[in-house]
Amino acid sequence: MYDISTRKRALALVSQGRSLNSVSKQTGISRAAIRSWQTRLEPLRWNRARPCPRCRDAPEMPGQPHAYAYLLGLYLGDGCISYLRAGVYFLRITCADAWPGLIDECADAMQTIRPDNKVFRVQRQDCQNVTCYSKHWPCLFPQHGPGKKHERRIALEPWQQEIVDAHPWEFVRGLIHSDGCRITNWTTRLVGGERKRYEYPRYFFTNTSTDIIRLFTGTLDKLGVEWKSLNQSRAAVTISIARKASVALMDAHVGPKH
Structure with a gap:
């Protein structure tokens, strides 16, 4: 990720009449990144997100455990975590267009767990992908791993099981x-x-x-x-x-x- 000063220096070179290609060669920054800064200088919101409760010296549970239990059920059923770049991952849960209320609940739960990160809804054929970017999704969902879920072991961490035991119906709702x-x-x-x-x-x-x-x-x-x-x-x-x-x-x- 590039800080604001780096972005401003690259755009200053472009404003001098330099081509994106020449600025890219000089700075080592991709043309796509420089082009995107021409429309948005500020870094995306995930760079300013609050710390992950699982990454602290004394790990904590997510602040809204009922929302987490529901989102955990959705993730185990229709969710996946993918690596984007620079340590950032995106959580994607696919929801059918036939259930708009379910889509809203999914987005609300995702926003509750990572309140400083923007939740996107990407339309696909007959469904929407509810997506949110964060560096910490693998911390919050340690079931993430290579390959398909049914081809690897899926077990809850003790802190996850504690949340499910406290909010079992939310977990069941997410799975259903x-x-x-x-x-x-x-x-x-x-x-x-x-x-x-x-x-x-x-x-x-x-x-x-x-x-x-x-x-x-x-x-x-x-x-x-x-x-x-x-x-x-x-x-x-x-x-x-x-x-x-x-x-x-x-x-x-x-x-x-x-």
């Missing part, structure tokens, strides 16, 4: 909002010789990572939510929540996507 759904099933029964249709709500959660499935079901067990694993031929595992009392609990704390 990423890789889960609430649907209405139906069946028919013969009653007095007449076939009648019955409808009942049901929750599903599907993920290819056995570790993430274990985190989900382990949290459900602590909450008293009954579940079962469906038999499938595909690699992904689907967890079903269909018992009336358990669905009522899920409806009270999670609810359908919106």
